[in-house]
Amino acid sequence: MTLRGEFPVLARELRRFAAAWRALEVTVVEDRPTGESPAVSDRLAEVVTDGTADLHPALRAVRGRVDADVLHTTALALLRMQRRLDDEFRCHHAATDLARSVQGRGPEWLGWARSIRSGVDGCVDSLRSTEDTMLRCWREAAEFAVRFGIKGNCEGRR
Numbered sequence: 260m261t262l263r264g265e266f267p268v269l270a271r272e273l274r275r276f277a278a279a280w281r282a283l284e285v286t287v288v289e290d291r292p293t294g295e296s297p298a299v300s301d302r303l304a305e306v307v308t309d310g311t312a313d314l315h316p317a318l319r320a321v322r323g324r325v326d327a328d329v330l331h332t333t334a335l336a337l338l339r340m341q342r343r344l345d346d347e348f349r350c351h352h353a354a355t356d357l358a359r360s361v362q363g364r365g366p367e368w369l370g371w372a373r374s375i376r377s378g379v380d381g382c383v384d385s386l387r388s389t390e391d392t393m394l395r396c397w398r399e400a401a402e403f404a405v406r407f408g409i410k411g412n413c414e415g416r417r
Contacts, residue, residue: 262325262399269396270321272389273333277314279385280340283307283378290374292367297360303375306347313339330396337390344386348379 284307291300317336320329347353357375361368 260395260399262396262403265392265396265399266321266325269333269389269392272385272392273314273317273321273337276337276340276382276385276389277318279378279382280307280310280314283375283382284311286371286374286378290371292365292371297364297368299356299360303347303357306343310340310343313343325396327400330393330400334393334397337386337393340382340386341390344379344382348375349383 287300287303287307291304313336317333320332323329348357354376357372361372
């Protein structure tokens with residue numbers, strides 16, 4: 260496969276991930292039960308909204324020509340999203356905080372928390388697939404650079 264062949268796959272995978280993230284955002288923000296909400300719900304709403312903002316530059320970038328800036332923008336967005344998922348949803352502290360915050364609030368809050376966990380799982384699966392494609396794009400770009408851009412031993416050149 261070439262970079263030109265992998266890049267459309269990356270764009271498609273990124274759009275799938277963005278759709279999974281948007282579904283998580285809907286769950287966190289729009290499906291939140293009414294009434295007094297725990298502080299964790301506001302924090303998670305901010306997390307998903309910030310994540311959506313982080314994805315926009317990458318989604319715009321993959322609509323254009325493939326170049327190093329596009330790959331960097333996309334890789335940076337994926338890294339930020341991975342960290343956001345790990346730090347804000349999947350780590351023990353975050354999972355425990357969510358579970359404790361809905362405990363004793365009724366079945367609608369328990370269902371909301373379960374839906375969040377399910378949405379996070381979907382995001383993780385989609386993100387892994389997107390990252391795999393991103394790595395294939397980087398491999399192709401590096402191979403191209405080695406084959407056509409680097410001649411001889413460049414040590415010592417500045």
